[in-house]
Amino acid sequence: MKFYTIGFALSLLLTMAAFLFIQIHFIIICAILQIFVQLFFFLHVGRKEKPRWNLTVLVFACIIVGILVGGTLWIMGNVQHNTMPQNTYLND
């Protein structure tokens, strides 16, 4: 009970903070902190006895997510860079 309440309070705090101070670095830090808070307090990651298969799979998934998102942005950024700018919108 206490554990969930702490997690809930921290999440609320981080959410409100992100909505009050909308600055690029600040909201990213808030999001990352909130993900860790919820993983630890709600999903109980890292609080189980060994061997920690859940954690292993989570780390693997994070690597895949990193490759997927990072790779996409990298490649598509380059594609956009190499494309001629088009300013003719077909607005009707």
Added chain:
Amino acid sequence: MKEESDKVTFGFWLYIMSDCVLFAALFAAYAVLNGQTYGGFTLQDIASLPYVLVETLLLLTSSFTVGLALLAAHYNKKQLTLLALAATLVLGLSFLGMELSEFSHLIAQGHSWRQSAFLTSFFTLVGTHGLHVLLGSVWMLVLTAHIVIRGLTVGSIRKLLCLSLFWHFLDIVWVCIFTFVYLWSAL
């Protein structure tokens, strides 16, 4: 029995991680198409942040109450479990209602997914999350009936554990959505 439960939970955890990869693909598509508004409106013009804040608080509170339901089930308190589950369901459905009303509002104003690549990716990303919340709500309804009829058996507690994992995961995805979709547009 304990080992069996652990296996089921781990299998479900694997499913959640694969779902995570699905959402990552949608986020990547959204990030790429963010600027492709086809001369139309950006999210900043059409989204209301206070509205999103209320949605966020609803989902966050429902994540808390589903945790309480699991806790009550571990202490074998049936009434309390059902009460917490009902609260979660109400909060989840209110979130869904708010999201649907936001969508229908956007479409009524002519900002549907057919407008631009950006809006397509926006509706796909946020809509997929909404679909997960809907499926989670249906699951919760079935589980509530299960607990009412059969009581808090080992099986129903295991199902509740899987559901709570799923629900917390949806909350984490929503954290990413409100940060990288809604707040990002207000930068």
